[in-house]
Amino acid sequence: MEYIIEQNVFELEDIFECGQCFRWNKEENGSYTGVFGNNVINVEKKENKVIFKGVCEGNIKDICSKYFDLYRDYTKIREELSKIDENLKISVEYGKGIRILNQDLWETIISFIISANNNIPRIKGIIERLSKKYGNKIIYGGKEYYTFPLPEQLKDVTVSDFRELGLGFRDIRLYETTKMILNEDVSLEKIENMKTEEAREELLKLSGVGPKVADCILLFSTLKRFDVFPIDVWVRRVMNDLYIRKEDETKVSKKEIQELADTKFGNLQGLAQQYLFYWKRDTA
DNA sequence: GCGCAGGGGGTCG
DNA sequence: CGACCCCCTGCG
Numbered sequence: 006m007e008y009i010i011e012q013n014v015f016e017l018e019d020i021f022e023c024g025q026c027f028r029w030n031k032e033e034n035g036s037y038t039g040v041f042g043n044n045v046i047n048v049e050k051k052e053n054k055v056i057f058k059g060v061c062e063g064n065i066k067d068i069c070s071k072y073f074d075l076y077r078d079y080t081k082i083r084e085e086l087s088k089i090d091e092n093l094k095i096s097v098e099y100g101k102g103i104r105i106l107n108q109d110l111w112e113t114i115i116s117f118i119i120s121a122n123n124n125i126p127r128i129k130g131i132i133e134r135l136s137k138k139y140g141n142k143i144i145y146g147g148k149e150y151y152t153f154p155l156p157e158q159l160k161d162v163t164v165s166d167f168r169e170l171g172l173g174f175r176d177i178r179l180y181e182t183t184k185m186i187l188n189e190d191v192s193l194e195k196i197e198n199m200k201t202e203e204a205r206e207e208l209l210k211l212s213g214v215g216p217k218v219a220d221c222i223l224l225f226s227t228l229k230r231f232d233v234f235p236i237d238v239w240v241r242r243v244m245n246d247l248y249i250r251k252e253d254e255t256k257v258s259k260k261e262i263q264e265l266a267d268t269k270f271g272n273l274q275g276l277a278q279q280y281l282f283y284w285k286r287d288t289a
Numbered sequence: 290g291c292g293c294a295g296g297g298g299g300t301c302g
Numbered sequence: 303c304g305a306c307c308c309c310c311t312g313c314g
Binding site for chain 1: 305306307308309310311
């Protein structure tokens, strides 16, 4: 199956390397292949054309339009952000092809719990092993791919099973969070309809979900909340360099950064964070 | 080549 | 505020 569109705001590197996802890998021809839901998709960009192809459960046009957030007008968003100040103007130009993916809520929760005090190559490795062991196999282009396991597929997995996958101290967090979601102590369905602050409170009940991980989930999943500002060591550094300018960046409080983001970036702060982070991370 | 030290998208107690 | 697991990376 194949779907081709003309789309200016769509750059493969910007989308897949900006830090929002862990399951997309670059091919030799520069295209990217990834797994989401029960789909394996390859994406290629040729001039203004984006080409999606792969194994798809349903209509590839609908599935890719939803996942790649094609219904949203990023040109307008970029214009709005550019007006804020010079930093935003530069960063929005730098990351001009960024789109925020609509990633499955459950998968995003687990992935970002794994991300805590961890590095990207290892995070990706853990997620691949988890998927290979408990997900479903899909063949595409002669290669094997594995879907991200559903909560039910992790129902009987023990703490030590998780430990064997290389999760380290996160084993218990995955175990407990899976249980809480299966028991509906935390209902993913209800979270979808909650206001951002309420949804955040709910996510924080999960084991291994603190403020930073909660904000990443709110921003990068289908929840798609742009009124959050995930603060990690990098964002702290960037915000200090650009706006606060203290001698010692470790003395900059989260509260200080959050208030600055609220007043400066308002309800687009999540996107502002992505553009600024992506820009300064690559040019630092 | 290989062995080893260092560190990492935070969270929890 | 210190501990936390372990894979990856980089350097010797």
